[in-house]
Amino acid sequence: MTQAPVNVTVTGAAGQIGYALLFRIASGQLLGQDKPVRLRLLEIPQAVKAAEGTALELEDGAFPLLAGIDIFDDPKQAFEGANIALLVGARPRTKGMERGDLLEANGGIFKPQGEAINAGAADDIKVLVVGNPANTNALIAKAHAPDVPAERFTAMTRLDHNRAIAQLAKKLGVSVSDIKKMTIWGNHSATQYPDIFNAEVKGQNAAEAVNDREWLENEFIPRVAKRGAEIIEARGASSAASAANAAIDHIYNWVNGTPEGDWVSMGVPSDGSYGVPEGLISSFPVVCKNGSYEIVQGLEINEFSRARIDASVAELVEERDAVTKLGLV
Numbered sequence: 001m002t003q004a005p006v007n008v009t010v011t012g013a014a015g016q017i018g019y020a021l022l023f024r025i026a027s028g029q030l031l032g033q034d035k036p037v038r039l040r041l042l043e044i045p046q047a048v049k050a051a052e053g054t055a056l057e058l059e060d061g062a063f064p065l066l067a068g069i070d071i072f073d074d075p076k077q078a079f080e081g082a083n084i085a086l087l088v089g090a091r092p093r094t095k096g097m098e099r100g101d102l103l104e105a106n107g108g109i110f111k112p113q114g115e116a117i118n119a120g121a122a123d124d125i126k127v128l129v130v131g132n133p134a135n136t137n138a139l140i141a142k143a144h145a146p147d148v149p150a151e152r153f154t155a156m157t158r159l160d161h162n163r164a165i166a167q168l169a170k171k172l173g174v175s176v177s178d179i180k181k182m183t184i185w186g187n188h189s190a191t192q193y194p195d196i197f198n199a200e201v202k203g204q205n206a207a208e209a210v211n212d213r214e215w216l217e218n219e220f221i222p223r224v225a226k227r228g229a230e231i232i233e234a235r236g237a238s239s240a241a242s243a244a245n246a247a248i249d250h251i252y253n254w255v256n257g258t259p260e261g262d263w264v265s266m267g268v269p270s271d272g273s274y275g276v277p278e279g280l281i282s283s284f285p286v287v288c289k290n291g292s293y294e295i296v297q298g299l300e301i302n303e304f305s306r307a308r309i310d311a312s313v314a315e316l317v318e319e320r321d322a323v324t325k326l327g328l329v
């Protein structure tokens with residue numbers, strides 16, 4: 001081992017994403033093959049035993065980069081010294097639950113977690129919220145961590161980004177690595193907007209390469225935006241390994257940078273770019289370098305894109321207003 005272990009806190013560690021995620025973190029895929037990690041797992045008391053079972057399996061992996069595993073049911077302890085926090089555990093929507101109930105139940109999780117991050121995380125903390133509704137949960141956590149720079153709170157739209165690349169590659173019969181500069185705008189929800197007007201395929205504009213408005217509007221956009229539901233329908237459970245994969249991609253790029261000539265999508269606090277109200281956690285194209293990110297500036301937004309970005313951002317404003325009313329931000 002070449003350096004001190006990085007503390008990685010993972011919430012919802014006993015869940016299905018947690019099971020797919022932890023082994024990849026332990027194997028060095030989250031941060032890089034030269035970076036040892038110490039896992040700090042947070043679960044609700046009823047699920048601590050299951051998390052302990054996963055920890056036994058992690059031990060059995062004999063991962064050279066895994067420096068230790070601690071399991072907690074108290075957020076204050078779990079986030080102590082955290083350098084990276086993956087907030088996966090959330091309250092899922094259950095039958096008969098209204099949107100307001102869901103936001104309130106998640107407020108009960110993300111408020112104390114934000115406070116715990118504020119109180120005890122390391123100065124270089126980077127937070128990724130995966131648990132849904134991811135953008136607004138990130139907004140709640142950020143609101144309760146006033147001492148942490150706001151830009152350290154991000155929400156996951158990388159799964160949507162990866163889904164969009166895969167669908168576009170399939171349509172054009174090219175490799176996923178031929179596609180660059182994909183963007184997801186807005187909320188991680190069915191209103192999200194996957195933008196191919198600014199994407200490139202082998203250096204050519206992707207919208208021109210596709211040249212099929214009917215496919216774009218009626219297949220590609222709804223397919224990507226509703227892919228979560230399609231997976232649930234097929235699998236009987238929501239995306240787990242692909243979500244874990246996207247979380248790995250998100251943090252890996254944030255820490256190690258994005259490749260030259262490309263960008264990724266991240267839900268980040270808006271600085272007002274592209275008319276998105278400041279402070280909202282919305283998905284943007286970002287370039288990462290030296291452990292930080294910047295929103296890509298100067299992209300052309302045509303009328304078609306503008307209407308879709310505005311619709312998704314309007315939904316984010318509604319969610320923010322709802323949690324403001326509940327006193328959660």
Ligand SMILES: NC(=O)C1=CN([C@@H]2O[C@H](COP(=O)(O)OP(=O)(O)OC[C@H]3O[C@@H](n4cnc5c(N)ncnc54)[C@H](O)[C@@H]3O)[C@@H](O)[C@H]2O)C=CC1
Nearest residue numbers: 012014015016017042043047089090130131132156159243
């Ligand atoms: N942003 C994205 O692209 C995606 C987000 N998701 C979301 O990720 C979340 C997790 O998904 P799964 O792992 O499939 O769910 P799961 O239900 O299998 O696991 C969630 C785990 O979180 C734990 N948990 C609940 N409250 C907690 C708390 N206060 N502190 C710590 N742990 C807590 C539960 O005990 C459970 O073990 C869900 O909200 C899901 O909707 C899923 C796929 C993609």
Ligand SMILES: O=C([O-])CC(=O)C(=O)O
Nearest residue numbers: 132159227228229238239
């Ligand atoms: O749709 C869901 O419940 C899970 C999710 O966020 C996704 O797969 O994008």
